[in-house]
Amino acid sequence: MDSTSINTILLYNTEIQKSALSGIGHKASRSEIVNEIMINKLNQETLTLSKLPDKIKINIFKYVRFPMNLLLTSDLWYQLSKQNVVRAKWLIYHFGKGHALFYAIHFGPNFINVPVVQKIIEFGGIVSRYFVQRFLLSFGAYDPKLIQKKIEHNVGNIDIEQIRKVQQKHATPWASDTPLDVFT
Structure with missing residues (x-):
């Protein structure tokens, strides 16, 4: 298991414990809590991409063979490509x-x-x-x-x-x- 998987599991367990302590655990199913945790994690990853230095983003872009798919994913990549x-x-x-x-x-x-x-x-x-x-x-x-x-x-x-x-x-x-x- 890599460190990302371990961190996700630890985060999952922490969130379940918090929701159980606050009394929300019995109202929300385990899968709903997992979905919410994963959505929050994806939102955090998206925010960190915009915080990367331009030099790193340029290097990422440089290695992409067909950049059109990357350009269509976000305005950040489109502006960088110009x-x-x-x-x-x-x-x-x-x-x-x-x-x-x-x-x-x-x-x-x-x-x-x-x-x-x-x-x-x-x-x-x-x-x-x-x-x-x-x-x-x-x-x-x-x-x-x-x-x-x-x-x-x-x-x-x-x-x-x-x-x-x-x-x-x-x-x-x-x-x-x-x-x-x-x-x-």
Whole structure:
């Protein structure tokens, strides 16, 4: 038995003795008393979570692989997830220093902003030449009119149907919706 189980049993026995001494024991069943004790214990645990230092909460958050379930549990975790430091640490822990910026852009404009990029670089994130090349190639949206003009005036050996298939398959490039301030 661990110490938590022993403490729960001791608390249970103490509560039963108190209720028996006060005359409530004969009115409430044993299971009702146990339920009330467990509810009080759960409420106490919830309160202690909010009293944890931010550093510990950030470390807990960092180790969660899919944080969406955690975000939905309480407003405390949701507010913590909006912090730039937390986002940067989570990315670096799960994807490494070399791929943190790739995934930050992959998660889209709701996730990435200038302070997140600054924190990733501050925590040792790597801005590789390959990343910059891919980002420059993919930044911006496709212009359908420009593509149509290229198809109409194409004299080379490029298959028009193949261009249209690629265009439909990749409706938006990888970094096309990245905010301009992150790009610069």
